[in-house]
Every structure is written in structure tokens, then in C-alpha cells.
Amino acid sequence: MSLTCAHLDALLAAGATAEQLVALVKADMIERELIIAEKREKDAARQRKSRERHAESRDVTVTACDIVDSPAPLTPPLKVSPDPFKRTPPISPHPVRRGTRLPDDFKVPGEWIEWAMNKRDWTRQDAKDEADCFARYWQAKPGREAVKLDWFKTWQNWASNSRRTSSSDPPVWDGIA
Numbered sequence: 001m002s003l004t005c006a007h008l009d010a011l012l013a014a015g016a017t018a019e020q021l022v023a024l025v026k027a028d029m030i031e032r033e034l035i036i037a038e039k040r041e042k043d044a045a046r047q048r049k050s051r052e053r054h055a056e057s058r059d060v061t062v063t064a065c066d067i068v069d070s071p072a073p074l075t076p077p078l079k080v081s082p083d084p085f086k087r088t089p090p091i092s093p094h095p096v097r098r099g100t101r102l103p104d105d106f107k108v109p110g111e112w113i114e115w116a117m118n119k120r121d122w123t124r125q126d127a128k129d130e131a132d133c134f135a136r137y138w139q140a141k142p143g144r145e146a147v148k149l150d151w152f153k154t155w156q157n158w159a160s161n162s163r164r165t166s167s168s169d170p171p172v173w174d175g176i177a
Contacts, residue, residue: 002032003024003025100147100148100151101139102148108135112131112155113127113128113131115155115156115159116159119156119160120159120164122164127159129164130158130162131155134158134159
């Protein structure tokens with residue numbers, strides 16, 4: 001029951017004593033405190049369940065497939081904040097692998113040339129010419145699209161998607177005169 005001023009006025013008009021009114025107000029206050037305590041308990045239980053679900057989603061078992069062959073060094077740990085309420089991001093147990101841009105002095109390795117020659121049936125000169133195009137393109141490309149994690153795979157895609165034909169093949173007529 002929620003006691004209002006109208007209830008108290010009606011009780012006074014009906015002749016209730018001061019002791020009765022005080023007892024009624026105290027009972028109403030106790031009832032409200034119990035309702036608030038129940039609500040807090042429910043909220044705390046809901047929060048505990050949410051934290052347990054969140055903690056379960058973080059429990060991950062690392063398998064051999066997850067381990068990188070040549071891991072980058074771990075980043076240094078963040079300093080602990082003197083403010084206990086300020087959250088600092090957790091340190092990942094897995095090293096962060098970051099992509100790189102193709103260096104300006106990059107020369108396509110011989111294994112890459114051999115791969116392209118075998119895959120596309122190019123001559124060595126065709127593969128070298130395509131490698132020069134590859135290097136010029138990625139060195140000149142601005143922005144984050146020019147940052148790659150695995151440059152050999154990027155070369156494989158480039159060579160596989162190239163429209164270059166072997167110089168020993170006859171030229172393809174594409175209908176343009």
C-alpha cells in the first residue's frame with residue numbers, strides 16, 4: 001500500500017489518533033524499504049548472471065591452430081590506473097599481427113617469380129614485368145588499403161587475376177580496332 005496525503009487527511013477527519021497515524025506511516029515506510037530491498041536483490045542477481053555469461057564468452061581454449069608461426073612481440077602492459085574506478089583495457093594473451101606497406105626498395109623474390117611462372121605459364125620476363133607492375137601499384141596506393149598482412153598471398157592474388165598472357169602466346173583480339 002502506498003500512503004498518500006489524502007489518506008492521512010481522511011484518517012484525521014475520521015478521528016484517528018496521532019499514535020495511530022504514526023504507526024501507519026512507519027508501517028508504510030517499512031513496506032517501501034522491503035520493496036526497494038527486493039528490487040535491489042533482483043537487480044544484483046540479474047547483474048551476476050550477466051557477468052557470468054560474459055565471463056563464459058571470454059573463456060577460450062587456445063589450440064595449435066591459433067598459434068602464429070612467427071608471432072609479433074607482445075605490446076608492453078598498460079600502467080595500472082591510480083583511480084580504481086577507471087577501467088584500463090585488458091592485455092591480450094595473443095600477439096597482435098599488423099599489416100605493413102610494401103617498402104620502396106622492395107624486389108619480388110625469386111620464389112614468387114617461380115610461382116607465377118608455374119601458375120600462369122609465363123616466361124621469366126613476363127613474371128618480372130608483372131612483378132614490377134605489382135610493386136609500383138602497391139607502393140603508390142595511399143591509405144589503409146595498401147597495408148597487407150601477407151604480401152606473398154597478395155602477389156598470388158595479383159598474378160592469378162592478371163590479364164597478362166604469355167608473350168609466347170599469340171595476341172588476343174578484343175574487338176577494338
